Amino acid sequence: MASDDFEAGWRILEDLTSNAALIQQQVLEEIITRNANTEYLRSFLNGKFDKELFKKKVPVVDYEDIKPYMERIASGEPPEILLDSPVPELLISSGTSGGKPKMVPSSTEYLDKKLFGQSLRASVMMKRINGLNQGKWMFLQFMKPETKTSSGLVARSYITSLAKHIQQRKIKNDLYSSPCETILCSDIKQSMYSQLLCGLVERDEVVIVGAPFASTFLNIISFLEDHWKELCLDIRTGHASDLITDPSCRNSVSVILSKPDPKLADSIEQACSASSGKSWEGIVRKLWPRTKGLLTIVTGSMAQYIPTLQYYSGGLPLLSTVYASTECFFGLNLNPLCQPSDISYTLLPNMAYFEFLPVNSKDSDVFDEDSTIKENIVELVDVKVGQCYEVVTTTNAGLYRYRVGDILKIIGFYNNAPQVQIVGRRNVVLSLGPDKTTEEDLSKAVTKAQLHLEPFGFLLVDYTSYADTTSTPGHYVLFWELKKKEGSCGVEELDSKLMDQCCCILEEYLDDIYKMYRHENAIAPLEIRVLEGRTFDTLMEFFIAKGSSLSQYKTPRCIKSEEALGLLKSRVVGRFFSHKTSF
Structure with a gap:
């Protein structure tokens, strides 16, 4: 369309x-x-x-x-x-x-329906948000290397399949800043670098930024923090980094990075260097001044990233527009500018x-x-x-x-x-004996607890949990990765009283069944384990190595893999417990 x-x-x-x-x-x-x-x-x-x-x-x-x-x-x-x-x-x-x-x-018909749904999504957004058809969308997506079954049948992630389908249909991609070749590049680092480079070169045309999931977009921000100097050098010299070795990817980037642009490089460098090591608050607005919203999923398990997204985006509208899964395309948000x-x-x-x-x-x-x-x-x-x-x-x-x-x-x-x-x-819950804590309950409790941290300058980067039954009675453990709004956070900066209060708040907002069993000492006090910086990046890399795709990855809210649990335990830098005695 x-x-x-x-x-x-x-x-x-x-x-x-x-x-x-x-x-x-x-x-x-x-x-x-x-x-x-x-x-x-x-x-x-x-x-x-x-x-x-x-x-x-x-x-x-x-x-x-x-x-x-x-x-x-x-x-x-x-x-x-x-x-x-x-x-x-x-x-x-x-x-x-x-x-x-x-x-x-x-099936071909199945993919056509998903493509149709994406087309309708664009129609809804353009009707509801003025000017979206007068610029480009920097929407970063990432492929996972496809495999073959024992019979030779190709096995792919949904995002990879849809991108291949678009390519086979020879559908023009003029709306997006990322050339198709950069999306189809199976090396995630090259793909992310190339797509960011194209989006920065065309920053004055970009009216939408985003990625499929909130967690993916925050990973992109983290990557940008590490590579902005090299990206600026590419723009300044008009020469793509040697990091991009994939021929198709490099050729497509070279078409956009056609000549040196020192003025643009200076502008990007000024925004990034002013923020580096201090505060990246509003970095999205600074780098892409025409953008009208951040396009990414922030519902369900992604809701906990909303404060961090608002921090980095400078308060841009969060446009959570599509409800879809590998199995089916379900529907659209017809009011994308809503809260x-x-x-x-x-x-x-x-x-x-x-x-x-x-x-x-x-x-x-x-x-x-x-x-x-x-x-x-x-x-x-x-x-x-x-x-x-x-x-x-x-x-x-x-x-x-x-x-x-x-x-x-x-x-x-x-x-x-x-x-x-x-x-x-369904089934993604914490459970100890008769108690069953749903994902919704856990998310609400975490949201309340992280609000307690905000006045002290902390951001909750990500979290997950598990039920520890190694002692009697068992208790719930939440793994938290925290970050200071200005600079990085070490556990020595955390006040134990503050973190204990967070544990108490979490318990306060869990359901009545949990509180009853805690009151009867059938469940032990809830624990928060604070992790080293970028632990959740490492966890994501673990799951990608096991077969996940960056574009589809969502942090599991309950850890079921013993290997993943071992990874988290190895990076704990602080442990805090609830001191609540009555409910």
């Missing part, structure tokens, strides 16, 4: 949301009619399409249920196991939300067939038996405002009644399409 034709995109959006029920019926009919004779569906439907039969017979599943089918396709068996169309590749999830990477099939606390996503009924499993917000595993699930599951247009649900999808890529794991709250409707807020993830 052309950047100057965003009104056409908005008209499509109005049509989709106004006819949600009809479109959902058509989507389900199309998927089942095409795939009724696959091995998986034939066992339930006997080759027939019938909506009621589908809902009665086809089970609601999670990844472990369908993993054997994925492994069979990966080993070279025909795709007719799951879908009646070629499988050009397998998509690999990051593995950081649920603990392990997942492998799901792809982070008000972000909601309008579900697009043409993307998949959506069903919703009602859940108790304090117990997302309330329905475990398939018969109970089927009795309670509801369709897209039948959800109730104020209720929490786990989303279930049936897609064009061989997923049928699949539990994605996201818990959503319905906050309203746009026309006839639900608008949702992301509450958290």
Whole structure:
């Protein structure tokens, strides 16, 4: 869709949301009619399409249920196991939300839908934010080297797959400052350096900056802190750094870095040198003065990065515009300039067939038996405002009644399409005995505790947690990486009384069940372990080495890997405990 034709995109959006029920019926009919004779569906439907039969017979599943089918396709068996169309590749999830990477099939139609969703996203943003079609978007994305299964089938991350799909379709990338070759470069350091260099050379044209996730963008800021001098030298001399060795990447950068520009280099150097070692507050505004917002996901597990993003961006609007996963594109934020606390996503009924499993917000595993699930599951247009649900999808890529794991709250409707807020993830919780602390509860508690640190000049860089059961009773441990707003932070700068108070605040904002068991000494006092600087960069590198992708990486809020836990424990520089005795 052309950047100057965003009104056409908005008209499509109005049509989709106004006819949600009809479109959902058509989507389900199309998927089942095409795939009724696959091995998986034939066992339930006997080759027939019938909506009621589908809902009665086809089970609601999670990844472990369908993993054997994925492994069979990966080993070279025909795709007719799951879908009646070629499988050009397998998509690999990051593995950081649920603990392990997942492998799901792809299809041309599936990728076209995701591309369509991205196009609609651009239309929404251009309609809501003046001037976005009069400049470039510096949106940094990163590929992960693709692999092949034992049968030779390509396995890629979602971001890599979409970029390859765009390249194959020969879709122009004029809206973005990053040449396609710099995005497709599989060496993350070269890719990040090249994309930053292009964005800095074209800084006066940039109207949007961003990255897929908030954590990714903060990693980019960290990289910029380390490499701004070399970037300025490249701009000053008109010669790309020898760090860029990938031929395609280097050639594309050289086209943009066509001549020396000492004046531009001086301007960038002044902004960075004035901030270096002191305060990088507002560095995004300083380097890209025309930018109208920071485009990145700040919902769900990304919400805790909001204060740090606001600090670095100088208060730019945080534009969290897309709700998508490896398995499915779900919807769009139709009000991208809203406050982070008000972000909601309008579900697009043409993307998949959506069903919703009602859940108790304090117990997302309330329905475990398939018969109970089927009795309670509801369709897209039948959800109730104020209720929490786990989303279930049936897609064009061989997923049928699949539990994605996201818990959503319905906050309203746009026309006839639900608008949702992301509450958290199923099963990503801290648990000790009967107590179950959800991701939502943990995030709220951390948000309150980090507010206590702000007057003292500290930023919470990142956090994760685990339940320590090595002693009786067990207790919850939070790993925190802290940073001074001006300069770096060592643990010797931390006041133990201040940190103990943070532990108390965390406990104060956990739920009543936790407090009851703490009061009865069935759970020991909560602990914060402060980590060395850049520990979470090292943790990210660990997960990337295990198969994650930088563009998709999200810090796991609960550590399940013993190896990752060992890494964190080795970098602890301070331990603090709650002193609360009553609740």
